[in-house]
Amino acid sequence: MYPHFVALRGSCQCGGVRFEVPDDFEARAFCHCETCKKLSGGVGTANGRVRSDEVTIVEGEELLRTYQPDEGTAKTFCSVCGSNLFGGGWPESEHASVRLSALDDPVPGRPQKHIYVRSVAPWESLPEDGLERVEGSG
Ligand SMILES: [Zn+2]
Numbered sequence: 001m002y003p004h005f006v007a008l009r010g011s012c013q014c015g016g017v018r019f020e021v022p023d024d025f026e027a028r029a030f031c032h033c034e035t036c037k038k039l040s041g042g043v044g045t046a047n048g049r050v051r052s053d054e055v056t057i058v059e060g061e062e063l064l065r066t067y068q069p070d071e072g073t074a075k076t077f078c079s080v081c082g083s084n085l086f087g088g089g090w091p092e093s094e095h096a097s098v099r100l101s102a103l104d105d106p107v108p109g110r111p112q113k114h115i116y117v118r119s120v121a122p123w124e125s126l127p128e129d130g131l132e133r134v135e136g137s138g
């Protein structure tokens, strides 16, 4: 028997890095922390969580760079185009945050909450989307 396995595909902006995550991948949260603003160039990141070993790098592993800030978890991006791909300490951590912005296939569901709303910037507005809002990491 051939196991039925459908992966969701993701990539960076330049296409040098391609990866897959399992199809039971679930969108979880919008993160508005200051770090996510810096690395996203916007209001923050949108993330889903998977086990780190469930992220399969299909192409471009040599292009990946992981930045470990003094505080917080490691973030991984494409060294060519700068797209932020993974956070939460991937690949060393047990679980990784996968940026929804990097996924090319439709993600099932949508994030259920906004986290780090205490870090919402003066130039940023939170949408009135009815989602739970959490001050910190939630
Ligand atoms: Zn790239």
Ligand SMILES: [Zn+2]
Pocket (backbone or CB within 6 Å): 031, 032, 033, 034, 035, 036, 037, 044, 045, 116
């Ligand atoms: Zn964040």
